[in-house]
Amino acid sequence: MAGAANIEFRQLEPGDKCTGLSAGKAVFAPLKTYFQRNAKAHHAASLARTYVAINAAEAKIVGYMTLICSQISTEVPLADADFRYREYPAVKIARLFCDSNVRGLQIGKTLVELAVGIAQEWVAAHVGCRFIVVDSKPESVGFYLKQGFTILDTLDNKRSDSPLMFIDLLRSPKA
Numbered sequence: 001m002a003g004a005a006n007i008e009f010r011q012l013e014p015g016d017k018c019t020g021l022s023a024g025k026a027v028f029a030p031l032k033t034y035f036q037r038n039a040k041a042h043h044a045a046s047l048a049r050t051y052v053a054i055n056a057a058e059a060k061i062v063g064y065m066t067l068i069c070s071q072i073s074t075e076v077p078l079a080d081a082d083f084r085y086r087e088y089p090a091v092k093i094a095r096l097f098c099d100s101n102v103r104g105l106q107i108g109k110t111l112v113e114l115a116v117g118i119a120q121e122w123v124a125a126h127v128g129c130r131f132i133v134v135d136s137k138p139e140s141v142g143f144y145l146k147q148g149f150t151i152l153d154t155l156d157n158k159r160s161d162s163p164l165m166f167i168d169l170l171r172s173p174k175a
């Protein structure tokens, strides 16, 4: 897979070096730690699929995203008013992270576009899957809104430390 200039996007591979990322704020340190300690094992065990952004010139991983199967449970209708299901099938962006030195270079946006493409063209094309979801961090809500996500419109969710945001794959512009 290829992406923005000088940055390549592909699945995590066994020989990849998972150290050396900079978290920036302490609140993002768990995302760095997950990548160092768990990403390869979860990828190999098919518990999660991790995609990496690589600075091709330096052969250095500068960002990653982890995708998992998921479902969302809510009493709030998320899509057509006809739907009253309490659970909906989804692909979840479980983790998304860019090195603090390369933020603002459209790498996060490209990883999200990759996730939406995978959910629409690979998953939903073969298995019932209506949404792509993320438990955002409050500081990242603005980022996900720009990528076309909607925040679940309940007071509890909007006040949450990890507000649920979603894209309806049938209504996304790419659908």
Ligand SMILES: CC(C)(COP(=O)(O)OP(=O)(O)OC[C@H]1O[C@@H](n2cnc3c(N)ncnc32)[C@H](O)[C@@H]1OP(=O)(O)O)[C@@H](O)C(=O)NCCC(=O)NCCS
Pocket (backbone or CB within 6 Å): 028, 031, 096, 097, 098, 099, 102, 103, 104, 105, 106, 107, 108, 109, 110, 134, 135, 136, 137, 139, 140, 141, 142, 143, 146
């Ligand atoms: C959030 C994160 C993944 C975004 O990746 P990025 O490569 O820095 O962002 P991009 O350059 O792709 O930004 C795309 C757009 O979103 C905007 N944006 C980026 N971060 C934003 C934020 N926190 N709030 C509001 N808008 C944001 C950019 O300005 C850009 O806008 P534009 O398209 O109008 O130019 C990255 O900053 C990061 O790793 N943050 C720390 C970890 C984190 O918060 N992960 C998400 C947890 S759920």
